Each structure stands twice: as C-alpha cells, then as structure tokens.
Amino acid sequence: MMKHDLRSNAWVKALAILITISLGVASFFGWVYCGVHWDTLFDIGDYTSSAAYGQAMNDRYSQLMALLDYEKKLTYGGTLTYTEQRDYAYWEEVLSPSSTNFRYIVRDNATGEILFSSKGEDSLAGVSDVRTSVRNWSPSYYSTDYDDDTGMYTYYDDIGREYTTPYPPDSGNSEDRLELAIEYGVDSTLPVQDAFTEARDSFTKGDMDYLYLTCISTLSFLAFSVFLLCCAGRRKGYGTFVRNWQDKIPYDLYLCLSITAIAGCTAIAIQGLESVIFYYGGEPYADALYGVSGTALAAGFGLYAALLMTTATRCKTHTLLRNTLIWRLCAWIGRGCGYIGSWWRATFGNWDVTKRAVILFALYLLGTLITTATIILIPFYQGFVLWLLCRWVKEWKNIRTGTQAIVGGAPDTVIDVSGMRRFPDLLEHAGQLNDLGSAINSAVEERMKSERMKAELITNVSHDLKTPLTSIINYVDLLKKEDIQDEKAKEYIEVLDRKSQRLKKLTEDLVEASKASTGALTVSPERLGVTQLVTQALGEYAEKFADAGLTPVVSLTEEEVYVSADGRHFWRILDNLMGNCVKYAMPGTRVYLDLVSWDGYVTLSLKNISASQLNVPAEQLMERFVRGDESRTTEGSGLGLSIARSLTELQGGLFRLDVDGDLFKAVVSFPEIK
Structure with a gap:
C-alpha cells in the first residue's frame, strides 16, 4: 500500500x-x-565601462543618426511628412543640452565647418572622452534607368531628386557628395538627470x-x-x-x-x-x-x-515507451508480420525447400516492382530485405557453431533458438540438432556408465580371485618342497604351478588393463633415458628371443634421448611389446627394433612377421582379449597391446599399429625433452 x-x-x-x-x-x-x-558584479572599471553606460551611449548615437537623416532630407531640398516632422522635433528635444548630457559636433570633413552641434564650438567643453566617426552624407542612388535610344541614364536619389546624365550614377554629381565628421561624448559633470546619471548612480563595484x-x-x-x-x-x-x-x-x-x-x-x-x-x-x-x-x-x-x-x-507506471505513437506503430507492424508469418507457415510450411525458395524470390521481385513505382520506398524495402538476410545468416552461423561444438566433443551444447522465430526451417533444424546432441550425450553417458561397470566388475572379480589363487599358489609351492617320488605326481605339480602362475599374471593384467583404460593409474613423470631402457630390455629378452628362434635387428640413437614418463609404466610398455614378439612372431625370422629422434618426438618401432595369419584389423588388435592367433594355441591373454596403448596415451604419448599381410608393426612415440 x-x-x-x-x-x-x-x-x-x-x-x-x-x-x-x-x-x-x-x-x-x-x-x-x-x-x-x-x-558591476566583478568590479571592472568605473561606471563608464558598464553595460548601462554603453547602452545609453549607443541609444543617443542612434538618435543622432536619425536626426541627421532628417537634416539631410531638408538640406537637399526634400520635405518631411507630418510624422517625420514630429519625430524630427522629438529627436531635437531628446538631444538638446537641457534633456541629456550627450554632446556632439557634426562638421564637414573636408572643410571642418560646423554643420550641427549641441551648442556650438563649446559643445564638447566638458567631455573627457571624445569619440569620433565619419559618415557619408551624400544622397544615395536607389533607382537607375538607361535609354538605349538617347544613351542617357535617368536615376533618383533617396530624397526624390531626378537626374539625367550620359554617365553612370557613381561618376556624376561630385558637387553633392559630402562626408561628415562626427565628434560626440558625455559631459563628465553630468548637469542633467538622464540615462547617464542613472548608469552612474546604479553602478556599484563588486555588488x-x-x-x-x-x-x-x-x-x-x-x-x-x-x-x-x-x-x-x-x-x-x-x-x-x-x-x-x-x-x-x-x-x-x-x-x-x-x-x-x-x-x-x-x-x-x-x-x-x-x-x-x-x-x-x-x-x-x-x-x-x-x-x-x-x-x-x-x-x-x-x-x-x-x-x-x-x-x-x-x-x-511503466508506460513511458509503450504509450508512444512509435511503439504503437511498431506493435502494429509486428502483429501484421505475425499474421503474415502464420499465414505463410499455414500455406507454405509443408512445401519443400526448392518451392519455398522460388516463392520467396517471386515475392521479392513483386515487392521490387511495387516499390519502384514509389521511388522513396525503394531504400526502405531493400533495407528490410537486407536486414532479413543478415538475420538469417547470423542464425545460420549460430547453427554452424553449435554443430561444430557437438561434433567436436561437446554434445551437451544447446543452440540458442530465441532469434529463429522468423525462420521456421532454421528453427526446426536447430531443434533437431539440439535433440541429436542430447541423444549423443545420453549415449556417451550410457557408454561411460557401462565402461565403469565393466571396469568395476573386472576389478571386483580379479580381487575375488586373488584369495583362492594365492592359496593355490602357496599349496603348490608347499607340494614342490615335499619329497615326492612319484614322477607323475611331480609332473602334475609342475602343471599346477605353471597354470596358477599364468592365472595370476592374467588376473594382474586384467586389473592393470582396467585401471589404464579408465585413467585410474597413478603417473609419476620423470626424465627417462629411452636408449638405456631399450638396451636393458633387449638384454633381458636376449635369451627369450633365442629360445623363440628370433633374431633382433636393432637400430638405436647414437646419443641418449630423453622423454618425460613414468619409469614403471614405460618399462611395462617395452615388456608387453617385446613379449608380444616372443609369443606371436614366426620362428626363424628377424625382429626389427628402431629408435629414432625426429620432429620433436622419440619414436620406438618394433616389426616382426606373425606366425599366424593376421585376419584382424590393426585397430581391433588393440582391443582387450583380441589376439592375432585366433586358434588361441599360445599362452597370450590378448591384453598386452591394449595395456601398452592405454599406458602410452595415459602418459601423453602416441601408440599406433600397422598390419600389412603378415607384417606386424607397433610404433610408440613420446615428446622429446632435453
């Protein structure tokens, strides 16, 4: 209230x-x-410097000029009308010494003869500040006629006299030309009460x-x-x-x-x-x-x-803008456009793009013809069409930007459709893209959820297997220490020991593959010398290569090269790649290992000939539990390459597989550091 x-x-x-x-x-x-x-407010000079004094002086001078105009008319033979006679008498009275402190003397500028004055030669006796001016007092010519037959000029002056002469007006009647020298001022004793005394009395410095x-x-x-x-x-x-x-x-x-x-x-x-x-x-x-x-x-x-x-x-009352003629006109135009838009959507909304483009172009041509009849409307019509095109391009750019964001990995991007109400096609397209982004986002979330569930399942199962598996390994170890004479029993114990160790390795690989794929592994980067690590790995695998009938052909950098990586994870990458060669390379062939430094990267590549036919794409080989040996006669788990790729990418490196027939090539690259 x-x-x-x-x-x-x-x-x-x-x-x-x-x-x-x-x-x-x-x-x-x-x-x-x-x-x-x-x-007077700012204390400048005395009263003669005041505006009132200057105004009074200007008034009296103007009155003197009016009086001289009447005197000129009388001097050159003119007559004054009744009104002019009254004014003449009035100005004489106003300028008389008994009415004003203004004094003046008017002389012939050529001879110095006094023509008019306040009171003769003594008119300026008490004036301390005499001002002067010069005025042309000759008649002015205001009308001229020229007779072609006689060659004579006929002209008139400002007092009504007529002249006929063969010369132009500005070359004749020199005897009538007269220049007045006017001297005037104010009697400093101020004997008469007038505007000058009022200016003196009203002047107060600094008031x-x-x-x-x-x-x-x-x-x-x-x-x-x-x-x-x-x-x-x-x-x-x-x-x-x-x-x-x-x-x-x-x-x-x-x-x-x-x-x-x-x-x-x-x-x-x-x-x-x-x-x-x-x-x-x-x-x-x-x-x-x-x-x-x-x-x-x-x-x-x-x-x-x-x-x-x-x-x-x-x-x-919030009606400042709404209660205006401009607002009402805009609202009326807006409602009209809304009605037209509704009619357009109802009439042509179901037409295909080509038909609508043709209709729009035909309407544009029709509008051009109509506005051409009234030229003043052409710029408004063309400007409106240009505005619509610019708005359409702007909204299309918004759609393209949103589409690029969705394709670039941000499916939760929402395209703003608030400005697309005028363009139903763009509005529909943007809505479909927003729905597509939501669907992709939901699918990605579902897949991530599935991956997490798989990782949790693998981790939980592996953890549940560790306890009985540890017991089995311990009891097998105890059996191996017993003095058992039966050779068959010893053989059985060896099989149990070998299979339990393989199961333990598989369980560990499962846990590590799950953690590596989800990024749950801890990475502690350090400066590693790759040449030295590869040399150590070759030393450890020399006997395994010999047992597998493989001949390593090694090409390393002459100088040590360094990368930033976790030493334990980098060693696991080397171990998995070389172990993969031992398990799946064809016996009696060569294994090529190259280490190069090029274009800011340290690249390690291993090439070998597969013992089994490779009918699996390179990308699929890097998936978990996928093996090139489809018969699965070897003891591989199908996790080595997957773990190697996950560990490489986890540390900021690049992992690539190339398969050409039976030729298998694995390439690992890390940014080089100095």
Whole structure:
C-alpha cells in the first residue's frame, strides 16, 4: 500500500507548481541581469565601462543618426511628412543640452565647418572622452534607368531628386557628395538627470548580491523540480500511481508539442528582453515588454513543470515507451508480420525447400516492382530485405557453431533458438540438432556408465580371485618342497604351478588393463633415458628371443634421448611389446627394433612377421582379449597391446599399429625433452 503524505495532496502540488514557475522566471531574469551587468558584479572599471553606460551611449548615437537623416532630407531640398516632422522635433528635444548630457559636433570633413552641434564650438567643453566617426552624407542612388535610344541614364536619389546624365550614377554629381565628421561624448559633470546619471548612480563595484540571489533562486528551482518529480502520479485515496488525462497522450507527440511550445515561449521572452536591453531601455513601454517576457517565461516554465511531472508519472507506471505513437506503430507492424508469418507457415510450411525458395524470390521481385513505382520506398524495402538476410545468416552461423561444438566433443551444447522465430526451417533444424546432441550425450553417458561397470566388475572379480589363487599358489609351492617320488605326481605339480602362475599374471593384467583404460593409474613423470631402457630390455629378452628362434635387428640413437614418463609404466610398455614378439612372431625370422629422434618426438618401432595369419584389423588388435592367433594355441591373454596403448596415451604419448599381410608393426612415440 502506497504511503500518503503531502506529496499526495492536490493543493500542495498546485502550490509547488506555482512556486517552481515563479522561481524559474526569477532565475531566468536574474541570470539575464547578471549577464548584462557582469562588469558591476566583478568590479571592472568605473561606471563608464558598464553595460548601462554603453547602452545609453549607443541609444543617443542612434538618435543622432536619425536626426541627421532628417537634416539631410531638408538640406537637399526634400520635405518631411507630418510624422517625420514630429519625430524630427522629438529627436531635437531628446538631444538638446537641457534633456541629456550627450554632446556632439557634426562638421564637414573636408572643410571642418560646423554643420550641427549641441551648442556650438563649446559643445564638447566638458567631455573627457571624445569619440569620433565619419559618415557619408551624400544622397544615395536607389533607382537607375538607361535609354538605349538617347544613351542617357535617368536615376533618383533617396530624397526624390531626378537626374539625367550620359554617365553612370557613381561618376556624376561630385558637387553633392559630402562626408561628415562626427565628434560626440558625455559631459563628465553630468548637469542633467538622464540615462547617464542613472548608469552612474546604479553602478556599484563588486555588488554580488544579485548573483547570490540568482544562485539561491536557481537551487530552489531545482529543489522544487525534484519535489514535483516525487509528487508525480500520487493521488490521495489510491494505493498506486495514477495517470491523469495528459499522461494518456502519446508521449512522443506530447514531448514534441511541449518542446516546441517551450522553445516558442523562450524565444518570445528573449526577444522582449533584448528589445528592452538594447533598444528601448528608457522608453515608457519598456515595462510592457518586461511583462510580455515574464508572461511568456511563466507559460514556458508551466509547460516545463507539466512535462516533468508527466514524464515521472509515465516512468512510475511503466508506460513511458509503450504509450508512444512509435511503439504503437511498431506493435502494429509486428502483429501484421505475425499474421503474415502464420499465414505463410499455414500455406507454405509443408512445401519443400526448392518451392519455398522460388516463392520467396517471386515475392521479392513483386515487392521490387511495387516499390519502384514509389521511388522513396525503394531504400526502405531493400533495407528490410537486407536486414532479413543478415538475420538469417547470423542464425545460420549460430547453427554452424553449435554443430561444430557437438561434433567436436561437446554434445551437451544447446543452440540458442530465441532469434529463429522468423525462420521456421532454421528453427526446426536447430531443434533437431539440439535433440541429436542430447541423444549423443545420453549415449556417451550410457557408454561411460557401462565402461565403469565393466571396469568395476573386472576389478571386483580379479580381487575375488586373488584369495583362492594365492592359496593355490602357496599349496603348490608347499607340494614342490615335499619329497615326492612319484614322477607323475611331480609332473602334475609342475602343471599346477605353471597354470596358477599364468592365472595370476592374467588376473594382474586384467586389473592393470582396467585401471589404464579408465585413467585410474597413478603417473609419476620423470626424465627417462629411452636408449638405456631399450638396451636393458633387449638384454633381458636376449635369451627369450633365442629360445623363440628370433633374431633382433636393432637400430638405436647414437646419443641418449630423453622423454618425460613414468619409469614403471614405460618399462611395462617395452615388456608387453617385446613379449608380444616372443609369443606371436614366426620362428626363424628377424625382429626389427628402431629408435629414432625426429620432429620433436622419440619414436620406438618394433616389426616382426606373425606366425599366424593376421585376419584382424590393426585397430581391433588393440582391443582387450583380441589376439592375432585366433586358434588361441599360445599362452597370450590378448591384453598386452591394449595395456601398452592405454599406458602410452595415459602418459601423453602416441601408440599406433600397422598390419600389412603378415607384417606386424607397433610404433610408440613420446615428446622429446632435453
């Protein structure tokens, strides 16, 4: 429930509006006054440097020029109308020594002869600051006619005289040309009470009171403007902000009309003040001009207060943008596009892509023909089509980016379809890709879950086998220590010992293969010398190679090469690869072992001829429990290559198998370190 206080009272709001208008008018007049009398505010010079003194001097000089215009007309034989006679008499009176402290002497600039003056040669006796100017007093030609038959010019001057001469106006009547030298100033004794004495009396050096009052008035005006913002939209008896009739006018229309009206009122006020300050300061109707300016300012600040309050009310009721003609036009266009889109989907939604492309192109051509008839619509139509194309390309790019992310291994990526409502095909395609990503993600999760279950199963079964297997191995070992004379029994014990050891090795391989494939093994990288490790492995397998009828052909690096790997796991890789050769290589053949350092990698390769026909792809050979010997006559478990690959990849290396007929090649590569 909105709290009711003074801000909800209608009389308080009306009083605040009136005070705001009054403060606004006062501030405006105050700043104008400070601008005109800046010299008195900031202690510059004496009263003759003030704006009031300069304005009075300009007024008197302008009146002298008006008087001289009448004198020129009389001098050159012209006559004054009744109104001109009255004005002439008025200016003579205004410029007389008894009416003003302004003094002047007007001379013929060529001879120095005094033509007009305030009081003869003594006119400038008391003037301390004499100013001068020069003025052309000859008649001005304002109309010229040329007769082709006589070759004569006929022209008239500004006092109505007619001339006929074979010369252009600017080359004749030199005897009428006269230049005036004007000297003028102010009697420094100021014997007469006039605008100059008022300027002296009103001049006070450093009087900052007007400036302080104007600043206070302006700050108060701003404070009451803030108060009006707080009052806007509040009404007693209502629990929420309420709009009145002016708040329901479209805001853009209201804003344009208000700004125009405020600008008009301000222009009227400025024009009135300018007339008073620069032209009619001492005239009787100056007060009327002040009244007109004040009234215009009051109207302008009233419109300002209304605009301020309606803007605040619209913001509080969240209708500032919605209640505009532009918003309504956009909403109407949006609804129209929605209707067209619904009709389009209902009519052409089931058409194939080719038909829709043809229809769209035909509609584009039709729109081009229609807009061509009204040239001004062409840029708008083409711009709209370009905008649609850019939007389509942007959304298609989003689909491509999302597709690349899904293909690149992030199936949980969701393509944003919020901007595709205008393009049903893209929306449908993006939805299908999102569904595909979800399906892939689910499948990957299921497979990972299955792999984890398999690994757990292998680990648990292997652990359960260890206890009885250990007992069997221990009892077989005890039997071997007994003094048994029966040869058959000894043979049976040897078979038991051999098979139990093989079962133990198989169990250990199972656990290690499971851990290696899931990355559960601990890796402790260190700097290993590969050449030395391979040499040691060859030494340990020399007897096994000889027993298997294999001849190793070794090619090692001349200098030691180093890799970063876990020594125990790297040794297991070598052991599995060489053990694989011993088990499956054809007797009487060579085994080629090459160790090279190339392109930043240390690469170890083993090649041999398989004893059995290799009908299994190389990738399948690296799977668990897969053996090249399909008859399974050897004692291999089918885990050696799988373990070697898992351990290699776990340490950041590369493992590759190549099968060419019966030729078998295993390649292990690790990044070289120095």
